Structure formats: C-alpha cells, structure tokens
Amino acid sequence: VQSVMTEPKKRIATRPSRAAKRKRLDEKTRRGQTKELRKKVLD
Numbered sequence: 001v002q003s004v005m006t007e008p009k010k011r012i013a014t015r016p017s018r019a020a021k022r023k024r025l026d027e028k029t030r031r032g033q034t035k036e037l038r039k040k041v042l043d
Helices: 018-038
Strands: none
Touching: none
C-alpha cells in the first residue's frame, strides 16, 4: 500500500551521446536512400 502512495522519481533529461546522434543520422541517411530508390525514373 505504501509503494502506491510514493510518487515515482522525476526523470532527469540527458543529452544523447555523440555516437547515438551519429547512429541516428546514419540511419536517417540510409532510410532516405531507400526511399529515393522507390521513385520513378524520369528519362
């Protein structure tokens, strides 16, 4: 019963690491290239 009464701790926002940012951007680039290939080819 007591555990329900206590509020959960607030989450402290932290910055994403440089590696995490790089990984996300690489994934974005790869996803963009995949979508680019789906386009129709204009002659």
